[in-house]
Amino acid sequence: MKHTWKALKDRFGDRDGESITKEDCRAHTAERHKKGIADGTIHTEPGHLRMVLVWGEKNGLIAKAPPVERPKKPEPKNRYMTREEARKMLAEARTPHLRLAFHLMLATAARVTAILELTWDRVDLERKLIYLRDPSDAARRKGRAIVPINTTLLAVLKEARTGAMTDYVVDWAGQPVKSLKKGIATAADKAGLDGISAHVFRHTAAVWMIEAGVPMEEVSQYLGHKNSAITSRVYARYSPTHLRKAAEALDMGIYVVPSGSSEPAKENTK
Template identity: 35%
Template sequence: MPRPRKPARLYYRKDEQQWVIRDGNRMQRTEFGLREREEAEAALAEYLAHKAPEVRCGPAHPSELTLGEVLARYVDDKGEKIASTGTLIYSIQALAPFWADLTCDAVKGSTCSLYERERAKSRTTIVMTKTGKKIERTRAASPSTARRELGVLQASLNHAHSEGLLVHPIAVTLPPAGAPRDRWLSRDEVAALLRCAEPHVRHFILLSLYTGRRASAILELTWARVDFDAGKIRFRVDGQAETNKRRGSIRTPRQLLGHLRRWRGYKGTHVVSFRAKPIKSIKTGIRRAAERAGIDGVTPHVLKHTAITWAVMKGLSVEDAAEYFDTSPETIRKHYWHHSPHHQGRALEIIERRR
């Protein structure tokens, strides 16, 4: 019986002093040296992400199919259809070094726990700054990051089964979800943050506080989707498919409408722009403003959390909050309703009755 072909893997060539990707008879150089294992693993993940999946005649037993093939097939079929392609590629790059050489029958609770422990180890990588300078960066993945990556592995296995690559589905054991953070900003903190923020960051903060939308929805908002006559903002592009990260549309509060009218004189197609150009990420701008203001724990998501918390504190009902912020009623009840003056009001009224 012929030996099964090994999946693509890294191999260090001493004669060339670099890591190479060995895939059957094919060998591809990575141009990374012995101490650049992390970069070589990223190159392997990129290779697997763009590798065309093998054509199979029928479903395979889990012991006959490698997870590298499963991940490659998932990226090939779903990569262009997923809104957060960058996040998907990042997750594949993290999963590939550990899982790619293993077959699907290796997916068990013990191996998933081992993956979580491996990701929790601090790793040092060399990154290139915008000025061309190389710096070392040491970081470890949090349990929530490992959970998200294993979720991608689960989605890949589900896709493999639905496409007839696997004879039966395989369950991935996910780490327990962490407790939700209840960090929201006071009005004094917001005022200090706005005073210390640059103009484009200030625009983002105000949009986030009045709309409660995710950072990506705000940064991608163009003036063409701001209707001043009807007083509405459409966060979703016409024809764009709705995802779990819902965007929807809102009626514009009069305070925000006044800000938008003043900002309309700024150049650029996007409402939040820097030097008339769209912005991909606002995290650095938010962090610097928070540092200048002396406020800890401020992120774009905290601004969204603050917007919904303030609205619920003012007495907004679960249904109205869910509709305006385009968030499920279950999420409103779970994460925000305890801030409402109406929280457990009916129960308290009945319990306090004398008869």
Template identity: 30%
Template sequence: MRVDQISQRQWNEYAATRVKKPNPRRKTLEGYEPTPVSSGTLRREFNVLRAALRQSWKDGNLVKPPVLEVPRDSAPRDKFLTKQEARRLLDACETPHVRIFVALAMFTGARKGSILALTWDRVHFDSGRVDFQEPGRTLTVKRRAVVPMAPALRKELEDAARFRTCDYVVEWNSKRVTYGLRWSFRKLCQRAGLSWMPTPHHFKHSVASWMAMNKVPIDQAADWLATDPKTLWNVYRKFDPSYLEEVTSTFDL
């Protein structure tokens, strides 16, 4: 379709028929039942479409961008890794590249892309800092932070550094890992005996939850996680079991 053909009706038709694609490893589609994608997925795709239409308008291909109704977002995820589950995951790691990835994720809360792009020249053992800011990378809303090394993370990094064979911290066969770790991580969760199946993205969510439960101030958590303080306040304050306890005195009759 041309950009001038996109309207609310086209989006509604797309959203109503958007289903998850079958696993490409399936040999046949026998028994496959299409299931709708989550509201969060639809909202992300809507944002991409809206940005493309707006850019087309700026380029002079549209008189004005169409006004589309924003789909409802999904509720914030509540499920997160407990510290015991995170420890079990680290203990169950069998390959060095998966172990250092898990260690960086659980001790920094950095996003997967930041971890996979981390190079050894940004691991500063002398100052005890890990710099996830990638030189030359265009700044986006997904900021990257410089965080201190927890003692347990320093040990993991020192062990990994002794056997490094390339510039990237997470490496496999002397090359950077660029394709993600979804399959390896799924196998790891099975070996760790978890009762649910998290993804690598759950680490950032889990670290933010741990900080809230440990009463880490919002500004400090926001700087550590390179996340908007408003997001942390709206999503993670509920994980602090005591921040509303003083309100109960209101009901003393």
């Protein structure tokens, strides 16, 4: 919310809440589009403005919260990495902190901010758990779960722990890392891959879990979603069994494959 307010305050900061109009919202959207801001971000900002106005109404600061217009929420991006592409990204991560960050994003499905804010006191190497949510942070953090550490990540973390120079898991030259954007872009360019961003790592992790048949509820918990309906809406189509029963219900039965056979389908003579 604090980050969002930076984008809203110039236009709405000194305004009386009830005076905000749809035209103001449209002007904000147009301005953000002109600056090249992502559609998802532009969709979120007016939503946060609406939350503040509704809060003001409930607490008697304004008589009524005005309607807030915002652009349609963009469709989820479909880009995710194959395992071969992920290996290429890891191979092109030439610095230890970048390689560690890539492993963390793939193995925890966490958002990049959660990875960069992760401190060693929330990494339990004995119990093999990572606590992505900082208990000392009173702010509500989107999608931060407690996730297990798999075998590969455990080895990577143990190696990183021996050379740690700060309390932060991902550090560089004795300082916490503020952004991975440039590092990801450089590695992707060297790997010959297009469309790779920090969010693609999270999306990739989710798709891999779904493709492996992990129950939607477990994937939802791993991603830190509030409920599995959110997860299902975005990721169900990646499940090998998604809509399979529905498709079979429409089968005319003209061709059959003998049970347990690898033979091509044959005409059903029954």
